[in-house]
Amino acid sequence: MAHILIAEDERDIRELINFTLMFAGYTVTTAANGAEAVELAPQVKPDLIMMDVRMPKMTGYEACRQIKQMDGMKEIPVIFLSAKGQDEEIQTGIDAGATAYLLKPFSPDELTRRVGEILKKSGTA
Amino acid sequence: MSAISIGGDLVHYEVLGRGRPVVLLHGWIGSWRYWVPTMQQLQSNYRIYALDLFGFGDSGKNPQKYSLEHQLVLLDDFMKQLGIPKAAVIGHGLGALIALTFARRYPDRIPRLLLVSAPLFDTHDLDRRTPAGRKVLLTSNAAAAATSPLDTQEFSPSSPTAMSASAAMRAALIEAARARNNGVPVPPSAEDVTINRLEIVETPNQNPLVGILGDGNVETLLLKCFKRSEVFYTKLDLDTPKTDSRALTESIRTFDAGRVLDTMRLLPMPTMVVHGMEDRLINPPPEEVWNYITLDKENLLLHVPLPGVRHFPMLEDERFFKVAMDFLEASDLSKVAVKERWRRRTR
Numbered sequence: 001m002a003h004i005l006i007a008e009d010e011r012d013i014r015e016l017i018n019f020t021l022m023f024a025g026y027t028v029t030t031a032a033n034g035a036e037a038v039e040l041a042p043q044v045k046p047d048l049i050m051m052d053v054r055m056p057k058m059t060g061y062e063a064c065r066q067i068k069q070m071d072g073m074k075e076i077p078v079i080f081l082s083a084k085g086q087d088e089e090i091q092t093g094i095d096a097g098a099t100a101y102l103l104k105p106f107s108p109d110e111l112t113r114r115v116g117e118i119l120k121k122s123g124t125a
Numbered sequence: 126m127s128a129i130s131i132g133g134d135l136v137h138y139e140v141l142g143r144g145r146p147v148v149l150l151h152g153w154i155g156s157w158r159y160w161v162p163t164m165q166q167l168q169s170n171y172r173i174y175a176l177d178l179f180g181f182g183d184s185g186k187n188p189q190k191y192s193l194e195h196q197l198v199l200l201d202d203f204m205k206q207l208g209i210p211k212a213a214v215i216g217h218g219l220g221a222l223i224a225l226t227f228a229r230r231y232p233d234r235i236p237r238l239l240l241v242s243a244p245l246f247d248t249h250d251l252d253r254r255t256p257a258g259r260k261v262l263l264t265s266n267a268a269a270a271a272t273s274p275l276d277t278q279e280f281s282p283s284s285p286t287a288m289s290a291s292a293a294m295r296a297a298l299i300e301a302a303r304a305r306n307n308g309v310p311v312p313p314s315a316e317d318v319t320i321n322r323l324e325i326v327e328t329p330n331q332n333p334l335v336g337i338l339g340d341g342n343v344e345t346l347l348l349k350c351f352k353r354s355e356v357f358y359t360k361l362d363l364d365t366p367k368t369d370s371r372a373l374t375e376s377i378r379t380f381d382a383g384r385v386l387d388t389m390r391l392l393p394m395p396t397m398v399v400h401g402m403e404d405r406l407i408n409p410p411p412e413e414v415w416n417y418i419t420l421d422k423e424n425l426l427l428h429v430p431l432p433g434v435r436h437f438p439m440l441e442d443e444r445f446f447k448v449a450m451d452f453l454e455a456s457d458l459s460k461v462a463v464k465e466r467w468r469r470r471t472r
Contacts, residue, residue: 015141025158108165
C-alpha cells in the first residue's frame with residue numbers, strides 16, 4: 001500500500017487524518033509543520049502528500065514548492081487542506097504544485113475516497 | 126509508527142486520545158487497525174492503546190513467542206514499559222482470551238474488562254460441574270442429597286455444597302490427578318475430601334478452537350466473517366500477508382473451555398461480554414454457559430448480545446461504541462441495566 005506524508009499543525013486533525021488513512025491500509029508519516037515535511041519527504045519518499053495550507057515555520061505552499069524541486073519528487077501528488085475555498089487561494093495552491101484541494105471539515109470517508117482516486121490516477125494505488 | 130522491544134522482539138502499537146488508559150487487543154484475524162473507529166470514538170475521554178500481538182500486523186514474527194503465555198508476557202511488558210499501572214482492557218476473540226487470563230492473573234491492574242466475541246463454549250457438563258469460586262464438600266454417601274450445585278443456596282465461600290456421589294467421585298479423581306501433576310501428595314481418601322474450588326480444574330478434550338481455527342488460514346476464517354464483496358473484507362484482508370498462521374494455531378494450543386469458564390467466574394472486576402448473535406466464527410455462548418458463568422455474579426458480569434451482528438461488532442454496528450463508552454464510564458455497574466436497555470433498542 002501507498003505511503004502518505006501528512007503535514008498538519010493542528011494535532012486533532014493530524015491524528016484524525018493519520019488514523020483514517022491507517023485504517024484504510026496506508027502507511028502514514030506525519031509532520032507538524034511545513035519545515036518538518038520538507039525534511040521528511042526525501043527520507044520517506046511518499047507516494048502522496050497531504051498538506052495544510054497555513055502552518056507555522058513554513059506554509060504549505062512553500063513546503064510544496066521546495067519538495068517538488070527535490071530529485072524524484074516533482075510528480076508526487078499533493079493535496080492541500082484548507083478551511084477556505086477562495087478561487088485565488090486555490091490558484092496559489094495549483095501554482096505551487098498542488099494536485100487537489102480538500103476543504104475542511106471533511107469526513108473520513110471523503111478523505112479516504114479522494115486519496116484513493118488520486119493515487120489511482122498517479123498509478124500508485 | 127510506534128514500537129517497543131519486548132524480549133528482543135518488536136511490538137508495534139498506536140496510541141490516540143487523552144484520559145484514562147484503555148488497551149485494545151485484536152483477535153485472530155487482522156491487527157490493531159480494525160480498532161481505529163473505536164479509538165476515534167473513545168479518544169476524547171480516554172487514552173487508547175492498540176497493539177499488534179506477536180505474529181500479527183507489524184509486530185515481531187518469532188514463532189517461539191506465539192503461545193498464549195507469551196502474548197500475556199507481551200501485554201505485561203507493554204504496560205510496564207509504557208508506564209501504565211492500570212488500564213481497562215477491551216479484547217476481541219484471541220484478545221479477549223488474553224485479556225481475561227491476564228485479568229485473572231493481575232486483577233489489580235485491570236479495573237474493567239470488555240470482552241468481545243470471547244470463546245465461551247459449552248463443556249456439556251455444566252449441570253454436573255461445580256462452578257469455580259465455590260467450596261465443595263464431597264461425600265461418598267450415596268444417600269447424600271443430590272442437590273444440584275445450581276440451587277439457589279445463599280452463597281458463601283466457606284459454605285459447602287453437597288454433590289451427588291458420582292459427581293463427587295469424578296471431581297475428586299480429577300483433583301487428585303491434578304495434585305499428582307503438581308507434586309502435591311494425594312489425599313489419603315478420595316471419597317471424603319473438601320475441595321477448594323477457588324482453583325480451576327481442567328477437563329480433557331475441551332478445545333473447540335482447534336476445529337474452528339483449523340490450520341490458521343486467515344483467508345478462510347475471514348470468509349466466515351465477511352463476504353469478499355464487503356468493504357470490511359477488503360480492509361481486513363490487507364493484514365492477511367502480515368499474519369503468521371502459526372500465531373493462530375499456537376495461541377490456542379493450551380485452550381481449555383472449562384478453564385476459561387471458571388476463569389470468568391473468578392474475575393473480580395466488572396466485566397462486560399459482547400457477542401454478535403450472527404457470529405459464525407465464535408458462536409455466542411448458549412444460555413447454559415451464561416448461567417454457569419454468572420451464578421452469584423450477576424452484578425459483575427454483564428452480557429450484551431447484539432442481534433444481526435457477526436464477528437466484528439466494532440466494525441459492523443455503531444451501537445458497539447455506545448456500549449463500550451457506557452461500560453467504561455459507568456460508576457456503579459450494578460445499576461447499569463444494559464441487557465434491558467439494549468433489548469429495548471434492538472426490538
